[in-house]
Amino acid sequence: METHAAPAGPVATGSRIRLSRERILHAALAQADAGGLATVSMRKLAEALEVAPMALYRHVASRDDLVDGLVDLVFAEVGLPGTGGDWKTAMRERGESLLDVLARHPWAIGLMESRRNPGPANLRHHDAVLGSLRAGGFDMAMAAHAYSALDAYVYGFALTRMTLPFERSEQIADVAREMLAPFPAGAYPHLAEFITDHAMQPGYDYGDEFAYGLELVLDGLERSAALR
Amino acid sequence: METHAAPAGPVATGSRIRLSRERILHAALAQADAGGLATVSMRKLAEALEVAPMALYRHVASRDDLVDGLVDLVFAEVGLPGTGGDWKTAMRERGESLLDVLARHPWAIGLMESRRNPGPANLRHHDAVLGSLRAGGFDMAMAAHAYSALDAYVYGFALTRMTLPFERSEQIADVAREMLAPFPAGAYPHLAEFITDHAMQPGYDYGDEFAYGLELVLDGLERSAALR
DNA sequence: ACGCTAAGGTGTACGGTGTACGCTGTCAAG
C-alpha cells in the first residue's frame, strides 16, 4: 500500500485512469463475485481494466498476491464485535455478519483462514473477537474454546450451505429427483423421507438452520464458562 | 460404471495393464494426497499411469468427472454410524471419523458437499446418518437441526484447522513472528497475548479443541431434543 | 523551459493447462 498522500496524486494520464492496486482489487472482486474465483484470470482482469495483462504486475506481485488482497477486502466487510455490551450478543452479531459476507463472496469461504499472509483486516478482526471475549469474562483457555467452536460452526455452515444445490423448498423436488435418478428407487429410504416429508414442505429454508445451531453453540459456551 | 462381470475380465493386454476408471481414480487420489488437488493434471496423471493424456478420456468424461469420483472415494472412507446403540456415541464416532478422513485428504474439504453429482458413497453416508438420528428418537425437524449443526461444526473445524499454519506449540513462535512482522508492534494486543500466553505454551495442540466443541454441540442437541 | 530518471504500461515468448477430433491397432464375435 503506497498511496502517498502527496499533492493531488497521479490519478489520470491523458484520458486513461491510472492503474492502482486498489482499482485492480475491486475489479477482481467484482469478477470473482460474478463467476467465482476460477474465472478471474490476469488476462480477463486486464481486459476489463483496458490494460495489457503485464501491466497488472506493476501493482500486484502475482495472482496469489492478488488473492491475498481479495481475502483481506472480504475480511474488511465483516463487522467487528464491540467490547461494550453482552459477549453473547456481540458474538451472535459477528457470526451473522460473517455469514452474510460469506454469502456475498462464497468463493472466499475456503480461503479466509488459509492464507499464509493475512492482511491487516484479517488480523484486526481476530484481535477484536479475542478482545470481545476477554472483555466478556472469558479466560484465555475458554476464549480459545469459544473462538474455535464459533468459527468452525460459522465457516462450516457457510461451506455446507454454499454447496447445497437448492435453498427454498420449491426447487428441491427437481434437484433431488435428478440426484437420485441414477440409483435404484428405495436405495436411500431415510434420505428420500427427509426430502419429501421435510425439505419439500412449504416454507422450508435451509438458511433457517443457522440461527438454531448458533444459539446452541452460544448457550453451550455460556454454560461451560459458567459466566453471568 | 461398466465393469461387466464377464468371463475373466479384460485385465491386461500384452504386457501393459489395462486402464480403468478405478485405476485412474486411485492414481489421482495418491497424487492429490501428495501435492493437493491442483497438482493433479490430466497430463501428469497420464504420465504416472504410463499412458497418453487422451487415453484417460475413455474412462473419465472430464477432469470434473474425475474430481466427482475422487470425492466419492473419500466419502467411502468415512465410517457409517450404527443404528443400534446410543445416538450420541454414533454421532461422536462419525464426527471423529469424518475429521480423520478430512485430515488425510485436506484438498477434499471444500468439495465434499459441493458436487452437483453426489456418488453412491456420499448418498449412502447421508442416508445412514439420518437413519441413525431417527433411530435415536429424533423427529424429522430435530434430525435436520442436528445434522446441520454437526456437519457444519465438523467441516468447519476441518477447514479452519487445515488452514492453520501451525499445529504444535513449537512452531508457533516463528510463524507468528513472520505474520506480524509487517505491522507495528502492539497493533494487535489480544492476538499477541493469545499467542504468547496460550498458543506458545508447551503442550498446546489446536486439534484438542475439536473434542470440546463436538461435545458442546452434542450436549446442546441432547438438551434441545429432550431425549433420554 | 529543459533534460533526466524512474516508474508505468506493452509485446513477445515459454511452458503449462483441459480437451476436441480423427487416426490406428487390437481383439472378440460372427
Next chain:
DNA sequence: CTTGACAGCGTACACCGTACACCTTAGCGT
C-alpha cells in the same frame, strides 16, 4: 477371415500465469 467396437494415441487449439526487454510518459531538479 471378416468385421466392428473400442482402447489408446498424436496433433492441435485456446487459454492460463508470468519472465524479460522494451518504449512512453510524468514529474522532478536545474
